[in-house]
Amino acid sequence: MADINAYAARESGGTLAPFTYDPGPIGAEEVEIRITACGLCHSDISMINNDWRASQYPLVPGHEVVGEIAEVGSSVTHLKVGQMVGVGWTSHSCQHCSPCLSGRQQRCETGTSTIAGRGGFADRIRVQHIWAVPLPDGLDAQSAGPLFCGGITVFAPFLDFDLKPTDRVGIIGIGGLGHLAVQFANAWGCEVTAFTSSMDKEAELKELGAHRIVNSRDEAAIKAERGYFDYILTTVNVSLPWALYMRALRSEGKLITVGVVPEPMAIPANALIGGQRMVAGSDTGPPEMVATMLEFCVRHDIKPMIETFPMSDCNEAIERLESGKARYRIVLENS
Structure with missing residues (x-):
């Protein structure tokens, strides 16, 4: 599989620059998503700046990902290539700890956040299949992104x-x-x-x-x-x-x-x-709750108010968010 092209900070507080990495063979329970759009969240800035003392560099931000499934692992049967999905804060969970078994997989004791596993400021991303939540009809990719975290x-x-x-x-x-x-x-x-x-x-x-x-x-x-x-x-x-x-x-x-x-x-x-x-x-929610929220949004015509930037202008988008002038969510788009 080809390398993934992304934008990464190489040090705390650093500007984002092109970064390429090899994702390795796709896991049996993973899907690879060709990213259409990715929301920009204040949490991305906190991770870039290592405000929570948990960041590892190079760090690829982005955890409001929407895109098209490009490849599925051998154990994935409910998702298909070409299907539009979204991914939020969590990208992997163990599926056997107490929170996972109780349906609160976002609180997995050994879970991986999307940013920690290489985030969505990229052309593609790999995640565990349960965290790739299908988009319902009537929800566009740009509007959907911020729903997966915010x-x-x-x-x-x-x-x-x-x-x-x-x-x-x-x-x-x-x-x-x-x-x-x-x-x-x-x-x-x-x-x-x-x-x-x-x-x-x-x-x-x-x-x-x-x-x-x-x-x-x-x-x-x-x-x-x-x-x-x-x-x-x-x-x-x-x-x-x-x-x-x-x-x-x-x-x-x-x-x-x-x-x-x-x-x-x-x-x-x-x-x-x-x-x-x-x-x-309160934190986020498990995949089932995310799917419920998306349906609720379609039913009641709820959408974030967004501003869009090309993915290549991610640093300008971060400056816009930090200025406090964004109303109200910023979304980065891949051409």
Whole structure:
């Protein structure tokens, strides 16, 4: 099999440059995907910069991959050459540890992330077959890419925490994750409040499905929400006045974070004890949940708002994302 052509960082914080590697023989349970498009996520930048102290170089970023199956391993029977599929954060899982056997393969004890195994800023990629999730009819490749990480990250809490259509849901941070969370919550039937520091997004947020908008820079406005929400989903990676948001929850309400906040979250014990309020985290989802999310998106016409760049302009795309000007997800396309 021919070498894979990719873009890689060769050191922490390095710019991406052409990189070629030999993937070796395809495994019996693997598929090779010819990449059409790959989303750019803040997690890619964190890995390039080794923010999580787990990066190995050369590092090929990209974990929102969509493309056409080019080859299948000898044990793969349910996927066919030419089929359009997508891949998210995880590319391999053992299938025999407790999380895998319980249907939570994204928490595999020995799983491999897509970036760690060579990511999607490339012309092709190899992954274990279960992580190649077929695209349903009605979902285009460019829109689908960000759903495989950003989308499932904010969709999973609706299933994992049993959100109901009667719930009042607050979404903190209306960016690449939050603008999808607003759409999901609205389609789920919830009353949706968007907490944003950019009040110029108000009209746009209402079009996306927010019923109410609160200025997250206005502590008085947050205090006025006391006891209002069943769930608050925070998508940001910065510290916030957590105690105020905890007080905005109803009795037995939950604050769910999907953003990797670098500092400890300062939440007073009495904010948890009073009313048995809770704080929880959420990761991504198993392949079956990803497939469910994709069908939900098609049914309710949910798509990320995207900007596209050629794959060869990946460094310019990273600069655009780091500038904070992207609205809301960037997708790299192979010609």
